[in-house]
Amino acid sequence: MRLPRLPAVLAAGVVLLTSISTARAAAAEPTFVVPSPYVVAIDPGHGGSPTSDPTQLWDPGVVVGGIMEKDITLDLALRLRTLLQRERVKVVLTRTSDQYVEISERWNRAHAAGARMFVSLHVNAYDGDPTINGLAVFYPKPDSFSFAQAIDAGLAQTLKRFQIADDGVAIKPELWVRTDVPTVTVEPAYLTNPRERSLLLQDDFRDAIAMGVFQGMVAADPEIEQTKVQLAHSEAAATAQRLATEAASADAARVATATRWGLIVAGLAVLFIVMRAAIRRQSRLPQPPAYRRRNYRRRRSVSRRY
Ligand SMILES: [Zn+2]
Structure with missing residues (x-):
């Protein structure tokens, strides 16, 4: 058996x-659980070029000696987007090319994407006095004051080695009247000031502007860093x-x-x-x-x- x-x-x-x-x-x-990314909106100020269509609006912003504000703001926005994307932040640009976009449409695009911060990038100008210089950050409502302070502090730090004077923050209620998230308009330097104009044409100065705004955004809300850590954990788990x-x-x-x-x-x-x-x-x-x-x-x- x-x-x-x-x-x-x-x-x-x-x-x-x-x-x-x-x-x-x-x-x-x-x-x-996969966390949803932190969403921010970056607004490259101005934009658009003249076309054969005379009804088509366009807005170069400040123009000095052939240098146009709209080109600098778009370049700064792309540099800032790169830094934010490295931190797993989802970035919405109100324009990604040389196009004219109405102010209300810019806010609509940010709002539709669920942006939790809104940063509008510009460069400053002062007609008639080329000695006027420095960095300034504007905010539309009192509830954006601390956000503006964080952005200004970030920029003051990264632009120090270029001897950019910090003019601090100021309220401008006429800007971004519909916003309901922390919002700033950044004016890092003057295109009408010869020294700052030449700096604005330099790569390292533009990188320093992007880095200053980036550091201010990260400092303004710890949730950016927390979401990055959560995303990394969920990816490791996946x-x-x-x-x-x-x-x-x-x-x-x-x-x-x-x-x-x-x-x-x-x-x-x-x-x-x-x-x-x-x-x-x-x-x-x-x-x-x-x-x-x-x-x-x-x-x-x-x-x-x-
Ligand atoms: Zn502007």
């Missing part, structure tokens, strides 16, 4: 392997889950292979048992009668004598 144990052992093995695989698949179910799922499917493939081999071995064992039984039965069959062989030999020996 040794042979019947083999199929029982194989069946037990298959059941065990299948249960391990099921347990792993259950452990790989999602157990994390990666771990993907690896676990891959491992579970590899396990399932191994179990399928083991099952196939188990069935093959079991089949061969059954075949062996059946064949051995058949051979035994055949060996028990009665032998042919002994007289035939004796007759044959006798006949041959008889013919040899003649």
